Amino acid sequence: MNMRTSWADSVVESAAEIPSSGTSASSTAAPSRSSYVPPHLRNRPPTAGPPVPSYAADATPRSMAPTGGASRWGGGGGPARPGSGGGWNTRSGGYNPREREVNPFAADESEPSFAEESTAINFDAYEDIPVETSGDNVPPPVNTFAEIDLGDAVNENIRRCKYVKPTPVQRHAIPILLGGRDLMACAQTGSGKTAAFCFPIISGIMRGETHQQRPMRGGRTGYPLGLILSPTRELSCQIHDEAKKFAYQTGVRVVVAYGGAPIHQQLRELERGVDILVATPGRLVDLLERARVSLKMIRYLALDEADRMLDMGFEPQIRRIVEQMEMPIRGVRQTMLFSATFPKEIQRLASDFLANYIFLAVGRVGSSTDLILQRVEFVHESDKRSHLMDLLHAQKANSAQGKQALTLVFVETKKGADSLEYWLCSNGFPATTIHGDRSQQEREQALRSFKSGNTPILVATDVAARGLDIPHVAHVVNFDLPKDIDDYVHRIGRTGRAGNSGLATAFFNENNSSLAKLLSELMQEANQEVPDWLSRYAAHSSYGGGGRNRRSGGRFGGRDFRKDSRGGGGGGGSSGYYGGGNSSGGYGASPRYGGGGTGGGYGGWHGPGVTSAWD
Numbered sequence: 001m002n003m004r005t006s007w008a009d010s011v012v013e014s015a016a017e018i019p020s021s022g023t024s025a026s027s028t029a030a031p032s033r034s035s036y037v038p039p040h041l042r043n044r045p046p047t048a049g050p051p052v053p054s055y056a057a058d059a060t061p062r063s064m065a066p067t068g069g070a071s072r073w074g075g076g077g078g079p080a081r082p083g084s085g086g087g088w089n090t091r092s093g094g095y096n097p098r099e100r101e102v103n104p105f106a107a108d109e110s111e112p113s114f115a116e117e118s119t120a121i122n123f124d125a126y127e128d129i130p131v132e133t134s135g136d137n138v139p140p141p142v143n144t145f146a147e148i149d150l151g152d153a154v155n156e157n158i159r160r161c162k163y164v165k166p167t168p169v170q171r172h173a174i175p176i177l178l179g180g181r182d183l184m185a186c187a188q189t190g191s192g193k194t195a196a197f198c199f200p201i202i203s204g205i206m207r208g209e210t211h212q213q214r215p216m217r218g219g220r221t222g223y224p225l226g227l228i229l230s231p232t233r234e235l236s237c238q239i240h241d242e243a244k245k246f247a248y249q250t251g252v253r254v255v256v257a258y259g260g261a262p263i264h265q266q267l268r269e270l271e272r273g274v275d276i277l278v279a280t281p282g283r284l285v286d287l288l289e290r291a292r293v294s295l296k297m298i299r300y301l302a303l304d305e306a307d308r309m310l311d312m313g314f315e316p317q318i319r320r321i322v323e324q325m326e327m328p329i330r331g332v333r334q335t336m337l338f339s340a341t342f343p344k345e346i347q348r349l350a351s352d353f354l355a356n357y358i359f360l361a362v363g364r365v366g367s368s369t370d371l372i373l374q375r376v377e378f379v380h381e382s383d384k385r386s387h388l389m390d391l392l393h394a395q396k397a398n399s400a401q402g403k404q405a406l407t408l409v410f411v412e413t414k415k416g417a418d419s420l421e422y423w424l425c426s427n428g429f430p431a432t433t434i435h436g437d438r439s440q441q442e443r444e445q446a447l448r449s450f451k452s453g454n455t456p457i458l459v460a461t462d463v464a465a466r467g468l469d470i471p472h473v474a475h476v477v478n479f480d481l482p483k484d485i486d487d488y489v490h491r492i493g494r495t496g497r498a499g500n501s502g503l504a505t506a507f508f509n510e511n512n513s514s515l516a517k518l519l520s521e522l523m524q525e526a527n528q529e530v531p532d533w534l535s536r537y538a539a540h541s542s543y544g545g546g547g548r549n550r551r552s553g554g555r556f557g558g559r560d561f562r563k564d565s566r567g568g569g570g571g572g573g574s575s576g577y578y579g580g581g582n583s584s585g586g587y588g589a590s591p592r593y594g595g596g597g598t599g600g601g602y603g604g605w606h607g608p609g610v611t612s613a614w615d
């Protein structure tokens, strides 16, 4: 069912319905709308008109809004659980309509080669991917964006993004979230999870379904309705950029806050109004402590890279934010967790934050996409540099115009990153680095320079392993392999995104033997060729690498941990596939993966050197 109405329609309707623009703060009646109609639309026939900003319905600049009277947030009272139903309204965003919204698509339009990309995407590569859901009353998936009631403005932005059809995770997750359900979603890297949580949040805020009235603006505290947390500054910026595109001309205002950057600019942005706050946990806590943000009104909470957000490094901070900072409790707010990997131990922790949730797995939990060609080469520590040099020379020689393709090189330590960068540069390969010891300005500059191709080699620690969506990364090199197989999945996922193919090369030696088994299994699972020597290493290594290597969701049976709990297993004794869930597609079950352990305990998580890469 589609309830689209043009903005001109709704403005005219609201003008007819509402005798005065005032709304009592204590009113419990249906949400009221401003009677203001912008001059250029006053004589407009109701059905005409471009998809347009809903915020224009609230013409009162915030600074001029009467205290205790109508606020930009309007809305009747009533408990806050978001859900399905309810029509569109035009008052939810409500920031100053005189303020011109910068067109977030302008940059794409000026770069035609990049703008073409989404249309050229081969999302058919994801078509027969197996999908599993579990939980009560799972809303059915959709096949097209047209079937989803996101509203005209968001639909127009989807068109501007050149998204022709939803990716599998979007097909399933969006109806679940529009249905008001909590969700734990696991889908492969580069498969469109950001839009899967952004669209429902934006559209929910636009609907402005019954929610408590937000406090009047005028104080210095911002009251977002949606909160999106991510583990790194760069990822928060990226989500913010994406969300601004999806929310363009909807009136939903998206603000970002992250550490390492001057807080004053972020405070100014918050003062101008915030509907959705995208943040890293550290900076958010700072803002909460300064009382510049309140979480009282949160209706939507999304954790991107949720398993990282709930691992030992972040979990206490997240728990504090979610449980001790006035955020509405689970079941009142809607909570959504997304990642490409979801170890059972983290699923168990995460369930504390969710109410009657649906578990969704697109592909096996923690699997890599077979769009990425994975190679593993045996390289002694002392030979790594010359081996990398050979790869880069060969790559350059094979490229169309002798240009270096974008290559992301992962190393273990920040020092190692600096020294490799220096060595590459002194050997004629323009490189830059991103890691936790660089200033935020340097990090952002490095990323820009890499994206633009000025320095086509980026040497990175795990700070760049998750979430970053950098177009045209052709090759990911694991110069130093990570300790944890899930980190490997995220790292190689920086290439082979959105239906494009990519290449990942790992340098393996005896120091990595604890990863051998999981690595070879992961590769087999993604239909990659596993070298015989790696299989031999795998055969000799103890499973799970002495407890340091967990495998998401247990032994290739990426699944809802609740099933194991119910079955009394907890250790992966069941089939290894999603035995009792709703499934579409098939895993072509291989007995190899049937049953098995959990892949090592959570206890042996990263050492401090690795967690320090995160914000």
Ligand SMILES: Nc1ncnc2c1ncn2[C@@H]1O[C@H](COP(=O)(O)OP(=O)(O)OP(=O)(O)O)[C@@H](O)[C@H]1O
Pocket: 118, 121, 162, 163, 164, 165, 166, 167, 170, 187, 188, 189, 190, 191, 192, 193, 194, 195, 339, 340, 466, 467, 468, 469, 493, 497, 498
């Ligand atoms: N429906 C769609 N059609 C075309 N392109 C899409 C669609 N949805 C998302 N994309 C594009 O796919 C790319 C990957 O999306 P996104 O960054 O959300 O992936 P992800 O699943 O979050 O990956 P990761 O696990 O690495 O964080 C982005 O460039 C995004 O614009």
